[in-house]
Amino acid sequence: MTVATPAPTADFTGSPARVLVCRGCGTEYPLAAQHACWECFGPLEIGYDPAALAQVTREQIAAGPPNIWRYAGLLPAGLDPADRVSLDPGFTPLVRADALAAELGLRAPVWVKDDSANPTHSFKDRVVSVALTAAKRLGFTRFACASTGNLANSVAAHAARAGVPSMVFIPADLEAGKVVTTAVYGGDLVAIDGSYDDVNRLCSELVETEEFEDTAFVNVNVRPYYAEGSRTLGFEVAEQLGWRIPEQVVIPMASGELLTKIDKAFSELVEAGLVEPPAGGWRVFGAQSAGCNPIVTALAAGVDEVTPVKPTGIAKSLNIGDPAAGPYALAAVRRTGGWMAEADDDEIREGIRALARTTGIFAETAGGVTVAALRTLVKEGRLDPAAETVVFNTGDGLKTLDAVAGLVGPTYRVKPSLKGLRAAGVMG
Amino acid sequence: MTVATPAPTADFTGSPARVLVCRGCGTEYPLAAQHACWECFGPLEIGYDPAALAQVTREQIAAGPPNIWRYAGLLPAGLDPADRVSLDPGFTPLVRADALAAELGLRAPVWVKDDSANPTHSFKDRVVSVALTAAKRLGFTRFACASTGNLANSVAAHAARAGVPSMVFIPADLEAGKVVTTAVYGGDLVAIDGSYDDVNRLCSELVETEEFEDTAFVNVNVRPYYAEGSRTLGFEVAEQLGWRIPEQVVIPMASGELLTKIDKAFSELVEAGLVEPPAGGWRVFGAQSAGCNPIVTALAAGVDEVTPVKPTGIAKSLNIGDPAAGPYALAAVRRTGGWMAEADDDEIREGIRALARTTGIFAETAGGVTVAALRTLVKEGRLDPAAETVVFNTGDGLKTLDAVAGLVGPTYRVKPSLKGLRAAGVMG
Numbered sequence: 001m002t003v004a005t006p007a008p009t010a011d012f013t014g015s016p017a018r019v020l021v022c023r024g025c026g027t028e029y030p031l032a033a034q035h036a037c038w039e040c041f042g043p044l045e046i047g048y049d050p051a052a053l054a055q056v057t058r059e060q061i062a063a064g065p066p067n068i069w070r071y072a073g074l075l076p077a078g079l080d081p082a083d084r085v086s087l088d089p090g091f092t093p094l095v096r097a098d099a100l101a102a103e104l105g106l107r108a109p110v111w112v113k114d115d116s117a118n119p120t121h122s123f124k125d126r127v128v129s130v131a132l133t134a135a136k137r138l139g140f141t142r143f144a145c146a147s148t149g150n151l152a153n154s155v156a157a158h159a160a161r162a163g164v165p166s167m168v169f170i171p172a173d174l175e176a177g178k179v180v181t182t183a184v185y186g187g188d189l190v191a192i193d194g195s196y197d198d199v200n201r202l203c204s205e206l207v208e209t210e211e212f213e214d215t216a217f218v219n220v221n222v223r224p225y226y227a228e229g230s231r232t233l234g235f236e237v238a239e240q241l242g243w244r245i246p247e248q249v250v251i252p253m254a255s256g257e258l259l260t261k262i263d264k265a266f267s268e269l270v271e272a273g274l275v276e277p278p279a280g281g282w283r284v285f286g287a288q289s290a291g292c293n294p295i296v297t298a299l300a301a302g303v304d305e306v307t308p309v310k311p312t313g314i315a316k317s318l319n320i321g322d323p324a325a326g327p328y329a330l331a332a333v334r335r336t337g338g339w340m341a342e343a344d345d346d347e348i349r350e351g352i353r354a355l356a357r358t359t360g361i362f363a364e365t366a367g368g369v370t371v372a373a374l375r376t377l378v379k380e381g382r383l384d385p386a387a388e389t390v391v392f393n394t395g396d397g398l399k400t401l402d403a404v405a406g407l408v409g410p411t412y413r414v415k416p417s418l419k420g421l422r423a424a425g426v427m428g
Numbered sequence: 429m430t431v432a433t434p435a436p437t438a439d440f441t442g443s444p445a446r447v448l449v450c451r452g453c454g455t456e457y458p459l460a461a462q463h464a465c466w467e468c469f470g471p472l473e474i475g476y477d478p479a480a481l482a483q484v485t486r487e488q489i490a491a492g493p494p495n496i497w498r499y500a501g502l503l504p505a506g507l508d509p510a511d512r513v514s515l516d517p518g519f520t521p522l523v524r525a526d527a528l529a530a531e532l533g534l535r536a537p538v539w540v541k542d543d544s545a546n547p548t549h550s551f552k553d554r555v556v557s558v559a560l561t562a563a564k565r566l567g568f569t570r571f572a573c574a575s576t577g578n579l580a581n582s583v584a585a586h587a588a589r590a591g592v593p594s595m596v597f598i599p600a601d602l603e604a605g606k607v608v609t610t611a612v613y614g615g616d617l618v619a620i621d622g623s624y625d626d627v628n629r630l631c632s633e634l635v636e637t638e639e640f641e642d643t644a645f646v647n648v649n650v651r652p653y654y655a656e657g658s659r660t661l662g663f664e665v666a667e668q669l670g671w672r673i674p675e676q677v678v679i680p681m682a683s684g685e686l687l688t689k690i691d692k693a694f695s696e697l698v699e700a701g702l703v704e705p706p707a708g709g710w711r712v713f714g715a716q717s718a719g720c721n722p723i724v725t726a727l728a729a730g731v732d733e734v735t736p737v738k739p740t741g742i743a744k745s746l747n748i749g750d751p752a753a754g755p756y757a758l759a760a761v762r763r764t765g766g767w768m769a770e771a772d773d774d775e776i777r778e779g780i781r782a783l784a785r786t787t788g789i790f791a792e793t794a795g796g797v798t799v800a801a802l803r804t805l806v807k808e809g810r811l812d813p814a815a816e817t818v819v820f821n822t823g824d825g826l827k828t829l830d831a832v833a834g835l836v837g838p839t840y841r842v843k844p845s846l847k848g849l850r851a852a853g854v855m856g
Contacts, residue, residue: 066494066519087788091494093516093547099591119521119545119788121826161788163527167854172841180829183836186785190854194844202844209846211855357614360515360547360589398549398826401608408611413600416622416630418637426595426618427639 007034007221010137016052017076020044020224023328031076033138033216035223043324044224046076053272058243061235066091068126068232074268075232076225077134085132085162087154089125090232092117094240094390099358104375106385111246113237113392114361120157120181121396122150122317122364123233123258128158128218130229135216136162142215144168146203148196148254148317149178150364150395155218156185167215169199175316177399195311197322230258234265237390238275245269247278247387248338250285250374252366252394253295254318256329259286262392263332284332285383286340287373289315289365293342295326299333300340306330314345314403315365317395339382343372351375352397352404362397370394435462435649438565444480445504448472448652451756459504461566461644463651471752472652474504481700486671489663494519496554496660502696503660504653505562513560513590515582517553518660520545522668522818527786532803534813539674541665541820542789548585548609549824550578550745550792551661551686556586556646558657563644564590570643572596574631576624576682576745577606578792578823583646584613595643597627603744605827623739625750658686662693665818666703673697675706675815676766678713678802680794680822681723682746684757687714690820691760712760713811714768715801717743717793721770723754728768732758742773742831743793745823767810771800779803780825780832790825798822 009032020029024042035044056073064070068090072079078086093114101110115123128151132143143166145155152168159166166187170179171194183189192199200219206212207221218226238245245266251259263284269275288296291313298306306326311319323329333340343351351368354375355361363371370391377383397404414420421427437460448457452470463472484501492498496518500507506514521542529538543551556579560571571594573583580596587594594615598607599622611617620627628647634640635649644650666673673694679687691712697703716724719741726734734754739747751757761768771779779796782803783789791799798819805811825832842848849855 088521095589117545117547120790121549121824157784157788157790159788160785161523170838172838176833177826177829179838180833180836181790181826183838184781184784184790184825184832185788186781188839188854189837190849190852191838191841192844193842198844202846202849205846206849209855353612353614356585356612357588360585360587360613362548362585362609362612396549396826397612398605398609398824401605404612405604405608408608409617410598410600410607410611410619411616413619414621416620416626418630418633421618421630421634424618426616427637 007032008138010139012076012137014079015076016048016073017046018049019047021047033221035221046224046228050271053268056272056274058274061239068129068229071232071235074235075130076228077130077137083133083137084129085136085158086129087119087125087158087161089118089129091236094237095359095361097359100355103354103358105378106389108386108388111390112355112359112361113233113390115233115392115394116361116363116396120153121399122154123230123394124150124154126232127226127229128154131218131222131226132158132216134225135222138216138222140214140216142167143218144215145218146196146200146220148319149174149399150317151219152182153178156182156187159187160185169203171196171199175400175402177401181399196320227257227261230261231265233392234262235269238266238269243275245275245278245282246390247280248283248285248383248389250287250370250377250389250391252318252370252392253286253288253329254320254323256295256323256325259284260325260328260332263336282336283338284336285338285377286329286333287370288340288342289313289318289348289369290342290344291315292319292321294321295323295329296340296342298326299330304330315348315369317364317366318369339377341373341376343369343376347372349404349407355393361393363393364395364397364400365403366395367393368403435460436566438567440504440565442507443504444476444501445474446477447475449475461649463649474652474656478699481696484700484702486702489667496557496657499660499663502663503558504656505558505565511561511565512557513564513586514557515547515553515586515589517546517557519664522665523787523789525787528783531782531786532806534806534817536814536816539818540783540787540789541661541818543661543820543822544789544791544824548581549827550582551658551822552578552582554660555654555657556582559646559650559654560586560644562653563650566644566650568642568644570595571646572643573646574624574628574648576747577602577827578745579647580610581606584610584615587615588613597631599624599627603828603830605829609827624748655685655689658689659693661820662690663697666694666697671703673703673706673710674818675708676711676713676811676817678715678798678805678817678819680746680798680820681714681716681757682748682751684723684751684753687712688753688756688760691764710764711766712764713766713805714757714761715798716768716770717741717746717776717797718770718772719743720747720749722749723751723757724768724770726754727758727761743776743797745792745794746797767805769801769804771797771804775800777832777835783821789821791821792823792825792828793831794823795821796831
């Protein structure tokens with residue numbers, strides 16, 4: 001039964017978060033489990049007290065743990081370690097990628113921010129830790145999500161660690177690796193015969209039902225908190241570069257939210273006095289797969305409206321055909337003078353292999369999309385090859401093995417003897 | 429052609445390592461690429477200058493990076509960051525596992541040291557980083573190994589990051605996940621029609637040939653350096669417990685080396701004055717699979733000799749039928765008053781699931797072996813349920829998905845509508 005109860009609120013005293021604010025019309029609401037504006041139906045995000053953010057110092061951050069909670073003073077929840085619902089993700093490696101830069105024709109440093117190093121091996125652990133920490137404070141007693149796979153892994157694992165029941169909703173055609181890696185944690189797993197967009201719509205309906213009143217859907221009713229976790233990627237890159245913002249960043253886009261939040265993190269660091277911006281500002285670049293490119297298409301067409309598509313192709317973790325934050329991603333790219341590019345399945349596979357060969361980082365398909373997009377952006381002259389660039393790898397190659405399984409394998413197969421090795425040419 | 433050249437030596441000035449020393453007869457050798465004693469054919473290990481180890485302080489360590497190199501002052505190589513050949517593994521989570529303790533009937537704290545968090549998602553990154561850093565100093569220009577899978581992943585990834593050619597030798601019947609995750613890095617991968625023990629023997633022959641004079645086999649000719657990397661697991665556990673050694677540790681055994689080195693690390697910390705031992709000392713427990721249990725069998729039989737077996741079963745990363753450090757593992761377990769247990773394939777699968785359900789950690793089969801062994805050790809009264817226990821998970825469940833793929837999956841499969849969810853019972 002659909003009910004119209006007020007959204008649960010909670011005491012967020014001590015957090016720098018002040019209100020929920022509509023990204024469309026600017027209307028403010030108290031901090032609650034609410035994600036859409038009652039005035040204009042626009043998405044809500046967290047509004048912070050600028051004075052609270054400005055109190056955070058580099059020294060405080062450096063004294064914190066080597067995970068996202070070192071930035072607790074910049075997050076809506078989790079300042080008290082006892083409050084956290086978390087696998088303690090974050091502070092993942094920022095890897096200098098000289099050989100990749102050389103291969104793609106860049107002359108300035110290229111870095112890979114490798115979020116496959118998170119506990120469930122994708123950047124989703126960041127957003128889930130923040131969302132569930134807020135959800136606990138808001139009184140929810142079950143955790144849920146709509147997911148293309150990585151989020152499912154993360155929510156199920158977080159719930160298992162916390163000893164809280166979970167129910168995760170996925171499209172039935174997900175990669176086997178992502179299904180097993182969710183189901184093994186023992187929560188409920190609901191496979192929906194439909195696309196991610198169908199799953200997402202269904203969860204938006206469920207959140208309004210009495211039966212799910214106790215349930216935090218991390219990317220629906222507590223989405224404003226969830227999205228804030230992505231900012232930690234921006235904070236970390238700046239800190240790991242010695243408190244500098246890079247001139248260029250290349251970011252994969254599904255809903256488009258990750259891109260907008262990394263950009264927002266950079267702005268906040270400048271406003272909080274923690275870093276100086278680069279002389280010419282920073283430029284934000286987005287990457288999608290050719291099988292799901294609605295934001296890239298809108299940029300190329302010069303329009304603000306993102307027309308939904310029916311996703312295809314191997315980059316399933318990016319297959320959101322109706323990207324909620326698409327217009328905001330467009331705005332960030334346009335404002336900063338960046339651009340976007342897409343990659344087809346063959347380019348994605350080659351992107352995965354190029355990254356592995358040159359850096360020792362094995363990325364999932366989304367990482368292949370981003371590396372391929374970087375290649376295209378350089379080739380097309382959209383990205384300055386003489387400016388420092390950070391590329392974001394958001395997930396692990398072990399989750400999408402099928403993407404490259406047919407392309408790579410043993411170089412030799414031989415009998416166990418020196419004679420066998422010589423005959424096969426292994427001895428040179 | 430087999431040649432008899434002197435083993436390459438190098439200047440290890442600045443390192444606390446002083447000599448290579450035979451674990452059999454105690455003969456000492458200069459630091460070189462040598463792994464066996466010329467007197468008794470016993471294995472060599474690193475001998476340190478105790479005064480150098482004693483100079484390392486907790487404060488120095490705490491000021492180091494959040495990876496194994498914070499213990500560089502206790503390692504044979506890598507004190508200068510510029511010398512390191514490394515993916516910077518280590519400082520992985522030590523996770524308090526109250527729900528697991530409750531399920532298995534332990535009344536004192538149980539912790540899981542989760543080495544699936546390393547860059548290539550197994551503890552092998554630790555040993556490979558130390559081995560290749562030493563190998564570079566010893567002048568080698570190609571990296572190689574004999575591997576049951578995890579080591580292959582790690583050597584190939586390290587070589588790719590360093591821009592050094594690699595050649596990795598594996599049994600041809602490895603899990604697909606481990607083959608792809610090695611091949612993707614672009615080095616040479618040689619699949620041998622035989623067991624790991626066959627592969628290992630072959631590499632021991634190759635290392636003596638002219639064609640492989642330039643090649644460091646991490647677990648053959650630079651094995652003494654390699655093995656030392658495992659000590660960082662012991663250092664980390666002690667530091668993460670607030671500079672305490674736990675009363676009991678449960679460790680998976682393949683060659684048996686990991687167990688001996690964690691035990692050695694605890695002794696060294698005590699000798700260096702960095703920790704006090706627990707009042708009753710620490711007890712070391714070992715775990716093998718029922719399909720490859722030669723060390724467990726020797727302990728049960730009360731003998732020092734380990735009789736090789738032909739391995740079977742799903743725990744392939746532990747399938748070393750002729751374990752080189754078996755006698756030393758037996759000695760450590762007997763000296764400390766510990767014990768060993770084995771787990772069959774069904775118990776391994778249930779061990780994986782129990783760990784995932786209770787901690788949110790998805791382990792590979794070796795982790796399942798260890799959790800299952802803990803259960804057995806408690807049940808048989810070998811392990812004290814009232815003493816603090818640390819369990820080591822050495823690899824990631826994503827690498828051995830097949831082990832549980834048939835056992836877990838979606839709880840529901842439904843059409844994308846509220847009506848469909850209600851009909852399926854999802855709404856409760």
